[in-house]
Amino acid sequence: MTEQPAKRYDPHAIEARRQAAWRARDAFQTPSLTEGQPHKYIKPSAPFTSGNIHIGHVRSYSIGDAYARFSRARGDAVLFAFGFDAFGLPAELGAIASGESPSDWVSRCATHMTGQLQRLGFSFDWDRSFLSSEARMYRWSQWLFLTLLANDLVYRGTGSVDWCEHCSTTLATIQVENGLCWRCHNPVQLIQRTQWYLRISAYVPENDRRSQELAASGMWDESSLASQRFVLGRVDGVELDLRAPDGTELTVFTPHSDALAEARFVAISPKHPEVERWVANPAVLEQLEELRSGGLQRDSREADAIPLIDTGHFLSGPSGDPLPVLISPAVDGRFGATAVLGIPELDQTDAVIAQRLAAQVDAPVQAPLRAESALYEVRPAVRYRANDFSISRQRSWGTPIPIVYCEECGTVPVPFEQLPVLLPLDLKPTGAGNPLAERADFVQVDCPRCGGPARRETDTLDCHFDALWLWIPACVPPHERERPLGEIFALEDLRQWLPAGRLVAGSDSGNFVFDQRIVTKALRDIGPLSFIADGEPFAGCLFHEMVIRDGRKMSKHLGNVVDPDELVERFGADTVRLAVLYAARPQRTLNWSDSAVLRSHRFLTQVWEYSHARLADAEALASADDGEPVKDTSEHLRLKLSTWCETAVEKITEEMQSLEMHSAVRNIMRLFDRIKDFEKRVAARQGALRRADSDALIDALTLLAALLGPFAPHLSEELWIALGHNGDTQLPWPGVSSQVPA
RNA sequence: GCCCGGGUGGCGGAAUCGGUAUACGCAGCGGACUUAAAAUCCGCGGCUCGCAAAAGGGCAUGUGGGUUCGAGUCCCACCCCGGGCACCA
Numbered sequence: 001m002t003e004q005p006a007k008r009y010d011p012h013a014i015e016a017r018r019q020a021a022w023r024a025r026d027a028f029q030t031p032s033l034t035e036g037q038p039h040k041y042i043k044p045s046a047p048f049t050s051g052n053i054h055i056g057h058v059r060s061y062s063i064g065d066a067y068a069r070f071s072r073a074r075g076d077a078v079l080f081a082f083g084f085d086a087f088g089l090p091a092e093l094g095a096i097a098s099g100e101s102p103s104d105w106v107s108r109c110a111t112h113m114t115g116q117l118q119r120l121g122f123s124f125d126w127d128r129s130f131l132s133s134e135a136r137m138y139r140w141s142q143w144l145f146l147t148l149l150a151n152d153l154v155y156r157g158t159g160s161v162d163w164c165e166h167c168s169t170t171l172a173t174i175q176v177e178n179g180l181c182w183r184c185h186n187p188v189q190l191i192q193r194t195q196w197y198l199r200i201s202a203y204v205p206e207n208d209r210r211s212q213e214l215a216a217s218g219m220w221d222e223s224s225l226a227s228q229r230f231v232l233g234r235v236d237g238v239e240l241d242l243r244a245p246d247g248t249e250l251t252v253f254t255p256h257s258d259a260l261a262e263a264r265f266v267a268i269s270p271k272h273p274e275v276e277r278w279v280a281n282p283a284v285l286e287q288l289e290e291l292r293s294g295g296l297q298r299d300s301r302e303a304d305a306i307p308l309i310d311t312g313h314f315l316s317g318p319s320g321d322p323l324p325v326l327i328s329p330a331v332d333g334r335f336g337a338t339a340v341l342g343i344p345e346l347d348q349t350d351a352v353i354a355q356r357l358a359a360q361v362d363a364p365v366q367a368p369l370r371a372e373s374a375l376y377e378v379r380p381a382v383r384y385r386a387n388d389f390s391i392s393r394q395r396s397w398g399t400p401i402p403i404v405y406c407e408e409c410g411t412v413p414v415p416f417e418q419l420p421v422l423l424p425l426d427l428k429p430t431g432a433g434n435p436l437a438e439r440a441d442f443v444q445v446d447c448p449r450c451g452g453p454a455r456r457e458t459d460t461l462d463c464h465f466d467a468l469w470l471w472i473p474a475c476v477p478p479h480e481r482e483r484p485l486g487e488i489f490a491l492e493d494l495r496q497w498l499p500a501g502r503l504v505a506g507s508d509s510g511n512f513v514f515d516q517r518i519v520t521k522a523l524r525d526i527g528p529l530s531f532i533a534d535g536e537p538f539a540g541c542l543f544h545e546m547v548i549r550d551g552r553k554m555s556k557h558l559g560n561v562v563d564p565d566e567l568v569e570r571f572g573a574d575t576v577r578l579a580v581l582y583a584a585r586p587q588r589t590l591n592w593s594d595s596a597v598l599r600s601h602r603f604l605t606q607v608w609e610y611s612h613a614r615l616a617d618a619e620a621l622a623s624a625d626d627g628e629p630v631k632d633t634s635e636h637l638r639l640k641l642s643t644w645c646e647t648a649v650e651k652i653t654e655e656m657q658s659l660e661m662h663s664a665v666r667n668i669m670r671l672f673d674r675i676k677d678f679e680k681r682v683a684a685r686q687g688a689l690r691r692a693d694s695d696a697l698i699d700a701l702t703l704l705a706a707l708l709g710p711f712a713p714h715l716s717e718e719l720w721i722a723l724g725h726n727g728d729t730q731l732p733w734p735g736v737s738s739q740v741p742a
Numbered sequence: 743g744c745c746c747g748g749g750u751g752g753c754g755g756a757a758u759c760g761g762u763a764u765a766c767g768c769a770g771c772g773g774a775c776u777u778a779a780a781a782u783c784c785g786c787g788g789c790u791c792g793c794a795a796a797a798g799g800g801c802a803u804g805u806g807g808g809u810u811c812g813a814g815u816c817c818c819a820c821c822c823c824g825g826g827c828a829c830c831a
Contacts, residue, residue, distance in 0.1 A: 048831060089830070161829070174830055195829090223746090230745060230826090333827090334744090348743080393829060462829065507746090511828065545747080551824065582766095583754080589747070589824080593754040595768035602767085666756085669766075 007616075009608040011572020011714070018714040019121060025728065028123040031077045032477070033496045039077040040501035042068050043538065044124075045509060046085040046470050049109040049131070051094065053116040055547045055554070055562045055580070055592065056506065062577045063544055063586055063661055064504040065122045066710040070656045072123075073709055073733035079497050081128035081474040083137070084110050088463040089172055091133075092397040092429050102397040103425045106133055116565065120573045121713055127478050132466045133397075136481055139420035140469045141399040141461055143485045144519070145196075146413050153199045153522050156411075159390050163191040167432040170394040183431050196392040196401065196459070201336075203518040203535075204384045208232055210517070210536055219502070219540030221659070223587045227510030227543060228517075233385025235335055240376040242266065242315040242323070248277065250315060250325075253383055254341040260318040260378070263341040264354050267326045271337035271387075278311045278325055288327060306330045308356060317341075318376055324357065335383040386514065391465045396427050396436040398460030406447035406454040415448055416486075421456070434458055467512045468519045471500060471537060489528040498529070500538045504659075507543040507587075542659050544586035551591065562592050574712035575601040581711060582665040603669055604715055607708070610676065611701045611719055618694045634682045638696045641678045644671065645703050649734050652707055661711070668707050675700045698723065706734050 022028065033039055044064040047057055068080040086106045094109070095102040110131055117124065130137050148154040162171040164181040170193075175182045211228050214220045237255035244250070252266055268275050270288060279285045287309045309327040317323040323341075330349060331340055344354040392401060400421045402414035414421055424442055427435050436442060437458040447454035473481070475497040476488055488494065499520075503513065521535030529535075546553070549560040567576045579600040584590040648671040655664040675697065682693050689697065702723045708716035709731040721727035 050831095085831075159829090170829080172829055226746070231828090233745095387828095390829065395829095463831075464829085467831085506831095508826080508831075510826095512831085546825085548824075551748095553825075587747095591754070593768075595754055599754095599767045663758090666766080673766095 007609060007612040009605040009715075011574060011604075014718050015119075015121060015573050015714040018717050019118065021717075021727070022121075022123075027730075028080065028125050030079045030081065030125045030128060030477075032493060033077055037077050038075065039079070039496065040068075040071045041079040041475065041497040041499075042071070043471050043474070043500040043503045043505075044080070044082045045505040046083050046132070046467065047113065048088065049084050049086045049091055049106045049113070051109045051112065053113050053120075053564055055564050057117075058120065058564050058576060059547050059580045059586075059590060060504065060506060060544060061117065061120070061122050062580050063542070063659065065577075065713075066581060066661050067502065067504065067656070067659060068123055069710040069713060070733065072730050073706075079125070079128075079474060080123060081125040083130040083132055083470055083473065084113075085463055085467065085470065086110065086131040086133035087138070087398045087460075087466055089395065089397075092395060093431075095397070096429055096431055101426055101428055103133065103427075106131060119568060120564070120577065123713070125474075128474050128476075130473065130481075132463070132470060133423075135420050135422055137473065138399040138423070138466065140473065140485065141466050142402040142414075142419050142421060143416065144469055144523075145399075145461065145465070146402055146416060146419075147526060147528075148198070148519075148522060149413060151522070151526055153202060154391070155197050155199060156194055157197045157388075157390075158192055159195045159197075160190045160192050161195075161394070162188045164188055169431070169433055193394075195390040196461075197388045198391050198465070198515070199388050200386060200515060200518045201384075201388050203521045204232065204386050205382075206521055206535065207386075207514065207517050208234055208382075208384070210534055213534065214536065214541075217539070221542050221587060223507060223545075224503075224510075224513070224541040224543040227507060228514055231386055231510050231514040233336075235383045235385070237381055237383070238378045239381035240318065240378050242317065242376070244313060244315050250274070250278075250339055252315075252339045252341050253335060253381055254343060256341075256343050256346045257378065259343050259346050260341070262343050262345045263317050263319070263321075263323055264344050264350075265324050265326055265342040265357060266315055266339060267328050267331050267342055267353070268339040269331040269335075269337045270327055270329055271332060272339055273337070275327060278313055278327070281312055284309060284311050284327075308353060310357070326353070326357070328353070332387070334385065336385055336387050338383055389464075391462050392459040393462050394434050394459055396423075396429050396434055396460065398463065399423070399466060400436075400442075401457040401459055401461055403457040404445055404447060404454045405457065406450060406452060408452050409447055409449045409454075412447060412449050412454070418448060423460075436460070464512070464515070468516055471503075471516065472498070486528075495531050499532055499536055502540040502542065502659075503538040504542050504544070507545050509543065513538070513541070542586060545584075545589040547580070547590045547592055549592040554592075567597060571597060571601045572604075572714075574715045575604055578604065578665060578711050581661040582669075583662070585662045586659060603672070604712055607672060607704065608715060608719065610672075611705070612722065614679075614694070614697055614701060615722060617689065618698050621689070621691055621694050634685060634690075634693050637678055637681055637685070638693065641675070641696055641700055644674045644678075645700055649703070649707070653733070656710065665711055668704065668711070671700075671707070672704060675704065703734050706731050709733070 042064055044061055047053070064080065068078050072078050091102050091106050095105040098105055100108070114126070114129070132138060145154060162176050163169075164171055164184065164186060166184045166186040167181060171181060171188060176188050179188055180186065181188055211225065211232070215225050235255050237253055238257040239251050239253045240260075241249045241251050250266065254260070254263070268278060275288070279288050306328060311325045311327060313325040314322040315325055330353065331338065334349070342350040342353060344351040400423050402419060402421045404412045404414060406412050424439055429435050443456050443458060445454050445456050446452070472494070475494040476491060477493055480488065480491060505513070516537050517535070520529055520532060520537040523529040524532050524535045547562070548554060549562060552558055552560060554561045564576060575597060579597040580590065582600060583593070583596040648667055652664045652667050655661070655667070678700070679689065679697060682689055702720070702725070705716045705719040705723060717727050717731060720731055
């Protein structure tokens, strides 16, 4: 009857035991779906192969895992798996720093991170995980690229990139420091390049419309909807067709429908499809070309520095006044590729532009005479900031673009049956040039059309493009992975799991998600995803905020990084997971504090030790004779306990369904306090617990163990077993009605 | 500049609908246990006035207004902090 050493809470022993048991029984293997079975595909974010799992990952996956385990406990078939987002600049830089090939570096990182995630006990189906940099995976990107190209949703255009002459390489924004190359500190130039673009504009209006449906469904939380609204950049206003003296018309837009008479100029985006019509003058054409090749400098986004071209043309304005026609990229950022009315009175940017316009005109321009105030038809109109974006990168660590340039046939797409175009694995980027372009064995190729000499495209796809499909292959059973992609989309499994029931990702994923929604609609119309009628990849979505410390983002530079490994080593996985869930509601920034971990650890320790102590008491009571029947003085307390339990289950179930994990954990903690309170009160009333009290107490503790399942899965399963239940299967989630003891 | 968050004790932070502000925890103080310490357990705890204690009073949710019987919560204006603003993922 004395305290046994086994009753001490030893998270490391418990967690090792449970994880071994899960492995032994393939606990998290994705079940194949049977007709009509409730199921959920819970999509976690694809971690970048950065080398280490950080506390933000722990938060993200703790939320997803709690939801996955909750869903399984309620009897749903669950798909919970992910792939690593393994291409991209940081991997290239990591490889340069370590002297490895990116391929080796990335797989080493993935192995290490997988180990970290397994130690934390997340219930991923590891058989389905993958790296986006595997050939059997990036063929998805190539297939998607060609499919979209064939449907005019991928096209070639011209754009400007930062270029370092000394390193003969393109630079990412983060590699440009004060206008200098980060590596050699020489000045960076903007050069013009032909690039591949994704035509998201084709589906932006539908994304807008569908967002409203998603909001109505209640499955998308407010912060994820807000991020979609932000990426969309919808502006409501009116449009009208203005006429030039020669009769040419231009449709202009303004959000200020009530101030049309105040218009002072018209500004056209350089990307406007009809912009050429307004640059007849050679000097103006030259300025436009300069603007296009120079691109938009990062530091000249402000209205007082942004390029401004006066075309010399005029349009007759709504009030009859002649309005000068300008070309400026200032339009793009606010309304997309369109033409707008400049209304200085109401708009600050317009005010600055009007001022600059007045200053830059030396002699009064010979404006056409004021025309008769024309009556214009004013139509309601909508503009979006979301615009087509470049998907090609001049880097070696990415999906090769399946395009060949032939002297005879020009630009030739690689035929589908020749995919994948393999990326050489032994690439050693140095930071200078693009090593892919220097590989004769890669570049030189026979034209797939005429067989003549040809060159491969050496640009690779941005990993943003990979992300467009990264959520799909988890639905493909591992043994089907190698099949042609056309067949994979026909798999019954894939069609069952899609669309995903819930996406759980960081709030910085707004852009990805927006574009995934676009591409799903494109693939719906093209055919492969025709079974997703609304073109929405995620039925539900939760964006959680990040983990910060001392009010700042964590960074090595600030020395405020929290190391998950260290925490797991000190307190165990259950404690760490519970702490990040309990510390803040998912949608809110979690300001890290050690007290949350200490609190969690103490709570779990108490639950463990208290449950075992009461279990020992119960056994002692069972073996002793209960003695004379005495007056039952604690019945009302047992009833109260039972009510508390029922209320808790009801509340916590609701909170789990809406992913309010922080409240769920707090309610579990409260329930534990009440259970202890029950014991205290019974003891105070009648001195000791009798059989009926003890039974009620053990029932309540059993319930507590089941409720803890999604949060502290290792501890709860061990408790469940200690309390006399079968630990070889999924812990069931308590039902409200079945919970009342007979 | 624009967009999105946030501002409550010494600290992290609670407070579904507008209804006892400061739950819970950390640090602190007092006590129990101990040769002692650690660990654990119990208790106290916004600021201020009140001779000490108690009773009691006053003031407190970034600032200033407003709505209301009643505001941390709703409205308006402002200040401060953080994050984002697209070739970083």
